[in-house]
Structure formats: C-alpha cells, structure tokens
Amino acid sequence: MMQPVDHHLAEFNFGTLRYGWDDPRVADFVNNLELVNGIAEKSPGFIWRLTDEAMETAQATADAVAIGDHRLASTLSVWMDLASLENFVWNTVHRQFYGRNAEWYDAVGNGNLVLWWVPVGHCPGFDEGMARWQHRVANGESDHAFGWSYLKEAQRWKTHQCNQLAAE
Secondary structure, three states, X not given: OOOOOOEEEEEEEEEEEOOOOOOHHHHHHHHOHHHHHHHHHHOOOEEEEOOHHHHHHHHOOHHHHHHHHHHEEEEEEEEOOXXXXXXXXXHOOHHHHHOXXXXXXOOOOOOEEEEEEEEOOOOOOHXXXXXXXXXXXXXXXXXOEEOHHHOOOOXXXXXXXXXXXXXX
C-alpha cells in the first residue's frame, strides 16, 4: 500500500508489563522511557506523540484497564512516512530495548501494534488507536488498520529478524 497524498503514518502499540511500574525488574525499561522518547522526538520524520501524561490519563479508562490493567504500557505517535518510523525503530537505541521486550512484557497480550494513515495535521487519541487495533484484530489487515507486513515497502522488520509478534 502506497502512502496516500497529504497523509502521515500513525503508530499505536501496547503491551502488559510482567510486573508493576515500580518493580525493580522493569526499572531498566521505566528509567529509559525518557531517553527513548527523546530520541524519537529528535528523529528525522517524527511529527508527534501522545504525551506521557495524556497516555496515563487515557490508560486509566475502563477500556484500557480491561485490556491491560495498571501494567499497560503504550505508545501513540505520528511519523512523516514509513521510512522515518522504520529508521527510529530499527536504527536507534529503541532496537536494543525492543530486543528486551520478553524480559519486561508478558508473553500473552504483547506485541499489539497497529499502523494507519492519518491526514496531515491530525493527532489521533488513545481511543482512535485502540479502535484501529480492534478493527485489525476483528477484520484482519486492510487499508484501515495494518501492521508491518501489510506494507510491501517495510523491510527492516524482516531483516532485523523480528519475532512474529512485531509482524502482527
């Protein structure tokens, strides 16, 4: 699928931490969120991300709690294009932390990712991201909601030997 004219790429992912946010076993993850988010924000092609405060508020809703309880960790961001997002995910320190996801996240309910095109200037909310993910789960990949494998141009997730969860 080619990127529509006057659109950017939105990305939403979430998982459930194995332990509570204040547990020392996830401290390396928690203590480096600011670093990884800062690198994202400085990366070429980065447009916007839902702030930590807004995400915490959104995750406190009944829908979010039902999916992942108080251990839910998620990211919602918008990128200029696929190449920009791929570069951040696979060519920055993010890749090192992604490689440790099994250490910090429950195996069940992890790797929940959805991508979709948004009109330039649109900043989606948590509810929109969750609705896109639910649509993808219920209906499969489509132009409305998709993962890495739906985009023929997306190759880095394959070459970096992502686990199957990242492809879904």
